[in-house]
Amino acid sequence: MDFENQLRDELQNAAEKMQPSEQLQMKVATSFRTYRQDKMKRGGPMKKRLIAGLVAVAVLVPTGVFAGPTLVDKILGTPSEANEQFGTVESEYQEYNELFEVANQIFTKEEFEKFTIAWKEYMTINKKTIVVDGKRTGRSSHRLSPEELKKYDEAYYKLEPYLNKIHSKFTFTVDEAKKLMSFPVKYPTYIPKNYQFDTEEVRTEITSGKPKPTINITYKKSNADESQAMAYWTFTIHLSENVEEKLVPFEDNIHSFEGASYDTRTNYSLDGCSVTLGEYKFGNKIKGMRVIVPAKNGQSSYRMFIPHSTLPKEELEKVLMSMVE
Known part of the structure; x- marks a missing residue:
């Protein structure tokens, strides 16, 4: 296959995938530059079909594919640089970009600069709570000296007002959350004996796109023995669009089904719905569905x-x- 056909195929693959890898983007860009420079040296015009292919890519591939660096690139550097400086792992990197994109939209230029400075200051100290011997692990402030712990708290107090302003944009009432959901929101018509409605709340991830809230509805057992684990006297229903759960690395994902450490997961169908039962082996009776x-x-x-x-x-x-309509 000659160079031009190979380049055209790579561009077409990029358009079809819609989310090309960084390596493919660099390869295509480098190939195009080399080809263009070679044509200019020889004084020959670029062929019409190559131009047409590039136009097609411009239309089909999202703007960010060949665009400049994202905010997270500018603020934290590459993923490896962010990992080195702040202990950031790959799954967190894009989440931080969403955070910075939202902050950039709602803060003034001066506020945004102060926010990123405060964020870096906090995360620099925070690294000592999450990285041990060069490896990422669970968070523990006990790893900080008294002096470091004081700086850690002070850094968070500087950051907190900015975070509160960001989170306020993603705070919804249940009625507001229902309007953002593209499916019927129903409460359970069947409640187990001795259980009754207790509380409900809305959780929403920070995103520069359309918010996808989760409604959490908790039911509590009458005359509950609250000295036991909560699973023995409450249950909480998490209701949301069927989107992939974003787990927080190395943290307890208590509001997650995918993040739960079940020993077995059993998949089956029920009335046209897909059901997964999660169970533990050691007889504590706790399970999830x-x-x-x-x-x-x-x-x-x-x-x-x-x-x-x-x-x-x-x-x-x-x-x-x-709850199924």
Whole structure:
């Protein structure tokens, strides 16, 4: 295959994938520059079909593919540089870019600069709480000396007002969250004996796109023995669009189904829905269940899950399936 056909195929693959890797972007850009320089030296015009291919890529590939560095690049450097300086792992890198993009939208230029300075100061100290012998691990402020702990707290107090302003843009009431959801929000019509409604709240990840909130509905057992683990006397239903869970690396993802450390997961179907039962081996009776409802009638697919409960499998099924329209 000659060079031009090879380049055209690479460009087409990039357009089809829509999210080319950094290596492919560099390869295509370098190939194009080399080809263009060679043509200019020989005084020959670029062929029309190559130009047409480049125009197609410009139309099909998202603007950011061949654009300049993102905010996270500018502020933290490359992923390896961010890891070296702040202990950032790959899965956090894009989340930080979302944070900076939102901050850039809602802060003045002066506020944004102060925010990034405060963020770096905090994260520099924070690295000592999450990196041990060069390896990322769980967070523990006990790794800080008294002097470092004081600086850690002071750095967070500087950062906190900016974080509060960001989070305020993603704070919704339940009624507001319902309006953002493209599926029917129902409460369970079946509640196990001795349980009653307790609280509800909305959680929303920071994003520069459309917010995708999760409604958390908690039910509590009457006359509960609160000296036991919460799973013995409460259960919480998490309701959201069927989107991939973003887990916080090396942290306890207590509001997650994917992040739960079940020993076994069993998948099956029930009334047209996909069900997953998560169980532990050692007889503590705690289990979890997720139900995914397929998209239909112009409504998006959605999911409900209870990550930790001592309710029997049959009871979990009744609760979650009673929320399916």
